[in-house]
Amino acid sequence: MGPLEVRDGDGIDRTPTVPKHRDLLAMFLLNAGRPLTVERLRRLLWPREGGDRSDSLVRGYVGELRRLVGKDVITTVSGSYVLAGGLLDVDRFRLLVDQGAYEEALSLWRGDALADVDPEGERWTETLRLREELEELRLLALERRVQADLDAGRHRELLAELRRLTKEHPLWQRFRGQYMLALYRSGRRVDALAAYAVLRDRLDGGHAIEPDPELQLLYHRMLHDDVSLHVSAGPPVLLPPDVAGFTGREELLDRVIGGQVVVHGQAGAGKSALAVHAAWRARESFPDGILYADLRETTTPAAVLEDFLRWLGCPAQAIPASLEQRERLFRTYTANRGLLVMLDNAASEAQVRPLLTSCPTVVTSRSSLGGLTGAMRLSVGVLDDGEALDLLVSGSGRQADDSLRRLAAFCGGLPIALRVAGSRLAARPEWTVDYLVSLLQDEHGRLDRLHAGDQAVRSVFAIGFDGLPEPARRTLRGLGALSAPDFADWVTEQLGGHAEALVDAGLLETHGVDVAGQVRYRMHDLTRLFAREQPAPGVLDKLAAVVPARVRASRFSLVSGDPGTAVQTRDIRESVEWLEAERAFLVSLVADLHAARLDDGCWELGHLLAPYLERHRYLDDWRTVSGLALESARRAGDRRGEALILLDQGDLHLAERQWERAHEVLRPALETFLREGRARDVDHVRRRLGRVHLELGRLDEAEQALLTCLAGAGNLRDSADAERVLGAVLRRAGRLDEAAQRLLTAIGHLTELGDRHRQADTLLDLTAVYLSQAAKPAARSAAERARSIAVRLGDRLLDAHALLALARVNRAEGAMDRARELTVSALTVFDETGDRSGAANARALLAGL
Structure with missing residues (x-):
């Protein structure tokens, strides 16, 4: 660009001085990268003579030029000459403009290309074409460099240059607009409007056209003294600062931006932090800016629309009064623009709908805003343990250790609490983490401690x-x-x-839908x-009055002793599903009632839960519930309640195979019931003591206790339970026929009662008796009946016991592979449900197969 000049790598001037050498080099420059034949060079060098020169003369000139500028600069390819690429200032100029390095690109400009070889651009058509291309690129680079200076606030320094540019290029409207803006920002509003009038008159007089719409808009904004024109930071980016030390949420970050997205979650979950961080990450994807509004501060859509329109360049006087007209105008302004809109802390769909356009929009809300039917929703929960620790480390500057993990646990993974705790530690370097942990241990003062400056968890x-x-x-x-x-x-x-x-x-x-629907x-x-x-x-008093009735209704089908009550399998299954869904709640409620000293409600609910917890082998929960219930019964001075809970604890120790401990708690329960004359309760204890005697090998005492129970049984339930345990005693004594008869009697009673769970249990006991008698068909029939009941009830644990019984039947029949398959299936369920006794039996059976 400018006069012809050649410099080598050391900066030494190697520009040719011989006219034909200069012309020849100009030919290569104008056709850089394109092969030139000798014939083509003759015609270019002597156009008036029609290239009437010898080939040897041309080759001689080329050889001399190569010796001057370097042999590698001009190469020979298939009989043609080619100028090597990457050596021209023109190529570097183009590259720098593409890269946005406008200052550096313009520093290469020294005037029109080949100004001293072809001053008028008439010798070769390529000269004029190259000059036009470079001039367009120069003006583009100049325009963008000026805009960068304007954005940087250097409007006064630009005035002289822009005045010159508008005179040199009077119809170049972009320069005109920049000149107007520089004048306006320099306090010369009248001059800025006059500069527009000059262009408008020139266009109207000579071409009968109006200035471009963009320039007209600028003029009207200046006419109405739009103060936003004084902002010189380029496209509006109204986002709050990015969140320092943002951690986690990797699975959500890439899904926040795109279309209409509602980021929702509980208070303090970090919805706004996630959305703002995602927006800053995607900043370069939105060249026309990012609009942001906190809908908690500006609640009316009309006010938000006014603000957005002003930022997009709409003059204040041009903003319509009605919400509907503002909506339409906002959609017009945002159409076909690379904009992102963020609406933070939305309370309702009505706040959001008027602000929706074709631009990508991110809405944060505590609500999922279900009325925005076209939106994608991202639920933001608490951070996991690793993410919570990372956030604390980032906010506090402390090392990750057990103390910091304890602090994270007190914050419960809630980002706002983690940030506040981290800020407190950062602001108090003399504090240890353990000291802050000690402050938070008291629940009553924890929220008071979780504040840092004006940031407080309670306010959220x-x-x-x-x-x-x-x-x-x-x-x-x-x-x-x-x-x-x-x-x-x-x-x-x-x-x-x-x-x-x-x-x-x-x-x-919302935590989903449970198994009970x-x-x-x-x-x-x-x-x-x-x-x-x-x-x-009164909350716990109310629940203590209501919940036992619901539990009693749900467990009725499991414990009813009334043969007149028809209980469908579906009813039993639904009852079990309800108790399964509510187990954690009910166990916690027992603890809440105990802590509130509502002792009658505590022990009663604990006693009601015992049959379900026993049936499904929730031994840890049962242990917790019975311990609290026993304390409440004793605290209330309720002797019968205490005895009933001791009875439950006896059942718990039997399930744990702790026979002596079962005996220890059953004896005082028996004494209480005898003293108070509760005959049925006495029989219940004696039946359990019979089981204890059985397991301790005292078969005579066991049989006597159970026969006494049978004699005093007042209903089919008590008779069935006594017959079943007596059958187990007789089996252990080797009296198999009697054992089978007792178990068949128990099964008849349980069938009449509709107690399918205990019916299946007793069928499994009968299977073991039949196997001892080598009555394999009868054993298979009993085990299959038990499994059918378990499947219909949806009871996995009962089904696992039935599978184990069938495995023993198959082993007796010699079908070892099938026995092994059934045992493995049963063992899987035992391991998943935590039934250690069942798992031990399954492993023992596997070892013998």
């Missing part, structure tokens, strides 16, 4: 709580009295309803502490 919950109607507030207070990890919709209804309002406020989370909800531990700050009296 208060925002949602303050916007609730009073009935929903009462429900939250009531739920705060519970320690259960989750609860079903019927619980929230008992406490006042409005569960979905609490979800939308970010104070509850109930919607379940979950409350974060810190939310629970907030709810407990305003306790609702």
Whole structure:
């Protein structure tokens, strides 16, 4: 560019001085990268003579030029000459413009290309074509460099240059607009408007056209003194600063941006942090900017639209008054633009709908905003243990250790709590992590401690709580009295309803649908502490009055002794499913009642749960419940309640195969029932003592105790239970025929009662007797009947015991492979359900196959 000049790698000038050498080099420059034959060179060098020169003359010139500029600069390819690529300032100029390095590109400009070889551009057509291309690139680079200077606030320094550019290029409207903007920002609004008028008059007079729409818009904004024109930061990026030390959420980050996305979750879960971080990561994908509005601060869509329109360049006077007209104008302004819109802290769909356009839009809300039917939803929960620790490390600057893990546990994975705790440690370097942990150990003061400056965990919950109607507030207070990890919709209804309002406020989370078909909800531990700050009296009393009746109704089919009651298999299955779904809640409720000293409700509920916990081998829960229930019964001074819980503990120790401990708790229970004259309860204890005698090898005492029970049995239930245990005693004594008869009697009673669980249990006992008698067909029939009942009930543990019985039958029949297959299936269920006794029996059987 400019006069012809050649310099080598050391900067030494090697520019040819001989005219024909200069012309020849110009030919190669104008045809860089293209092969030139000798004939073509003759015609280019002597166009008026029609190339009437010898080939040897041309080759001589080329040879001399190569010696001057370097042999590698001009190469020979198939009889033609080619100028090597990457050596020209023109190529570097193009590259720098493409890369956006406008200052460096313009520094290469020295004037028109080959200005001293072909001044008028008339010798060769290639000269004029190259000059036009380079001039367009130069003006583009100049325009963009000027814009960068304007964005950087150097408008005053640009005035002289832009005045010159508008005179040199009077119809180049981009320069005109930049000149107007520089004048306007320099306080010369009248001059800026006059500069527009000059262009408008020139176009109208000479061409009968108007300036471009973009320039017209700029003029009208200046005319109305749009203050946003004073901002010189390029496209609007209204996002809050990116979150420092953002960690985790890798599975969500790439899904936040694209179409309409609702990022929702409980209070303090980090929804806004996730959305803002994702937007900053995608900044380069939106060249026209990112619009942001906090809908908690600016709640009306009309106000948000006005703000957005101003940022997009609409003059204040041009913004219509009605919401509908603002919506249409906003859609017009955003059409075909590379914009991202972020709407933070939306409370309802009505806030969001008027702000939706064809641009990608991210909405954060505590509610899932189900009314936005076309949106994709991303649920944001608490952080896992690893992510929580990473966030604490990032926020506090401390090393990851056990103390920091304890601190993370107190925060429950809630990002706002983790950030506040990390900030407290960072602000107090003299504090140890253990010291802050000690401050948080007291639940009553934990929320008071979780604050850092103006950031407080309590305020996050208060925002949602303050916007609730009073009935929903009462429900939250009531739920705060519970320690259960989750609860079903019927619980929230008992406490006042409005569960979905609490979800939308970010104070509850929907936890899915349980096996009983109930919607379940979950409350974060810190939310629970907030709810407990305003306790609702009488909540646990109410539940203590209501829940036992529900449990009693659900377990009726498992324990009923009334033969007149028809219980369908489906009813039993649904009852078990309800108890399965509510197990954790009911166990926690026993603990809550115990802590509140509601002792009658505590021991009664604990006693009601015992048959279910026994049936499904939830021994840890059973141990916890019976321990709390026994303390409550003793604290209440209820002797019968204490004896009933001791009876339950006897059953627990029998299930644990702790025969002596079972005997220790059953004896005082028997004494209490004898003293109070409760004959049926006495028989219940004696039947269990008979089982203890059986397991301890005292068969005579066991038989005597069970015969006494049979004599006093007042219903089919008691008779069936006594007959079954007596059958086990007789089997152990080797009196197999008698054992079989007792078990068949028990099965008849249980069939009449409709007690399918115990019927299946007794069939399995009968299978063992038949196998001892070598009555293999009868054994198979009994085991298959038991398994059929288990499958229909949907009882996996009972099914596993039936599979084990069938495995023994197959072993007796000699079908070892089938026996092994059935045993492995049973062992899998025992391991999954934690039935250690069943698993030990299965492994012992496998070892013998």
